[in-house]
Structures are given as C-alpha cells and as structure tokens.
Amino acid sequence: MPKLILVRHGQSEWNEKNLFTGWVDVKLSEIGEAEAKRAGELLVKEQVNPDILYTSLLSRAINTANIALAQTDRLWIPVKRSWRLNERHYGGLQGLDKADTLEKYGPEKFQTYRRSFDVPPPPIADDSEYSQKNEARYSHLPKDVIPATESLALVIDRLLPYYNDEIAKDLLEGKDVMVVAHGNSLRGLVKYLDNISDDDIAGLNIPTAIPLVFELDAKTLKPTKPYYYLDPEAAAAGAAAVANQGKK
Numbered sequence: 643m644p645k646l647i648l649v650r651h652g653q654s655e656w657n658e659k660n661l662f663t664g665w666v667d668v669k670l671s672e673i674g675e676a677e678a679k680r681a682g683e684l685l686v687k688e689q690v691n692p693d694i695l696y697t698s699l700l701s702r703a704i705n706t707a708n709i710a711l712a713q714t715d716r717l718w719i720p721v722k723r724s725w726r727l728n729e730r731h732y733g734g735l736q737g738l739d740k741a742d743t744l745e746k747y748g749p750e751k752f753q754t755y756r757r758s759f760d761v762p763p764p765p766i767a768d769d770s771e772y773s774q775k776n777e778a779r780y781s782h783l784p785k786d787v788i789p790a791t792e793s794l795a796l797v798i799d800r801l802l803p804y805y806n807d808e809i810a811k812d813l814l815e816g817k818d819v820m821v822v823a824h825g826n827s828l829r830g831l832v833k834y835l836d837n838i839s840d841d842d843i844a845g846l847n848i849p850t851a852i853p854l855v856f857e858l859d860a861k862t863l864k865p866t867k868p869y870y871y872l873d874p875e876a877a878a879a880g881a882a883a884v885a886n887q888g889k890k
C-alpha cells in the first residue's frame with residue numbers, strides 16, 4: 643500500500659513576521675529549521691521511509707526536505723521539483739503584513755482572500771519587487787504561465803495535472819512518495835484526495851513541518867483510511883495558529 647507523505651515547509655522568515663508570502667522565495671527561520679529537523683525525527687520514529695521526494699521550486703520547501711531527509715539518512719533518494727507545487731501566488735498581497743491587511747479590508751474580505759475557493763487577491767504589478775515575472779527560476783516557463791495572482795481553484799488547476807502525470811505514477815509503482823510544499827498547494831492536494839467541498843476547504847489549515855500521511859489503495863490510489871499526522875497534537879495546535887494569523 644503506497645504512502646503519500648505531505649509536508650509543509652518549516653516556519654519561514656515571513657511566516658515569523660506575519661507577512662503574505664506566496665511565490666516570494668523567503669528562507670526558513672531558525673524555528674523553521676528546527677521544525678524541519680523534528681519532521682525528520684518523526685519520520686524516523688514512525689518508520690516512514692520515502693522512496694522519492696517531490697518539492698516546489700522554492701527554497702523553504704527544498705531546505706525543509708533536505709533537513710528532514712538528513713535525519714532519516716535518506717538524502718540519496720531521487721528528487722523531482724516543479725513550480726506546480728509552489729505556494730499559491732498571493733498577488734498584490736505578497737510582502738504585506740497580515741494584521742495590517744486584516745485592518746484594511748476587514749475580516750470578511752481578509753478571510754475571502756486567504757481561504758475562499760475561487761476568489762483571487764488583487765493581481766501584482768509586473769514591476770513590483772515581489773513579482774516573479776523575471777525570475778531566472780521560472781525562465782523555462784512561458785511568461786503568461788507565471789501568475790500575477792491565484793485562487794485556490796487556480797492552484798488546483800495547475801497542480802493536479804502534475805499529481806496525476808508524475809506523482810501518481812510513482813505511487814502506482816508502489817513507491818512511498820514525500821511531497822514537501824506549501825500551506826495552500828497542500829490544501830489543494832488534500833482537498834482533491836479527501837474530496838473536501840469548495841466551502842469546507844476554507845476551514846482546513848495545514849501546520850508547518852508535521853508530516854501528514856495518506857495510505858492509498860495500490861490500484862485506485864484512493865485513501866484507504868483518513869489521513870493522519872505523525873504528531874496529531876502538535877498538528878492541531880499548529881493548524882489553529884495558522885487559522886488565527888492576522889490577529890494581533
């Protein structure tokens with residue numbers, strides 16, 4: 643029975659400062675590095691041994707994966723990376739303080755921008771210092787593919803073809819696959835695998851760096867039981883903290 647292990651990166655410097663991040667390539671904070679190490683310790687403790695790693699193109703996911711895999715002595719497993727696993731592009735909110743944004747837009751609009759299924763935040767200008775239009779990291783992509791903002795629905799549109807064409811292939815070969823990505827790209831994947839409605843997905847928050855495991859049927863790749871976190875208590879506390887971001 644193949645396992646799909648989903649890990650959100652450890653706390654980033656902008657998570658620590660409470661800023662909207664999206665596609666901005668911020669680094670892990672010291673706490674984030676410690677969280678990534680702990681994720682690896684949980685893998686060891688629960689004897690979860692990924693055969694292959696997938697990450698986004700963002701440093702915080704790549705470094706979290708490396709730190710965690712170093713703990714398990716599995717830095718040698720094959721790695722595939724894709725922009726399709728990137729965080730949701732947060733448009734014109736990238737770089738803004740979440741508490742200031744809550745104050746500016748009010749709680750309803752703030753929640754809509756953060757957690758609605760299909761309302762994207764206002765787009766970012768191409769010449770903004772936080773736009774990714776001209777980043778070398780994405781030079782392999784046509785310019786019109788690089789988003790100026792994204793809703794969760796748009797994230798799912800760009801993520802699912804990659805899941806079905808690449809990740810699912812490894813799972814069908816019986817491999818245990820670890821995906822290290824982001825709060826909102828992983829919300830999209832969990833929504834799909836767990837069949838969560840467009841409304842209910844607003845209530846799902848993913849904590850940093852606590853491995854979440856799906857056990858999948860070898861043929862259909864449908865979950866054979868509810869997904870679980872390797873440290874459920876810490877996951878519940880972490881998810882509540884994410885939900886409350888913005889409140890001063």
Ligand SMILES: O=C(O)[C@@H](CO)OP(=O)(O)O
Pocket residue numbers: 657661662663664665729730732756825826884887
């Ligand atoms: O800023 C972001 O890119 C995300 C994840 O850190 O934040 P939020 O949880 O508000 O969607």
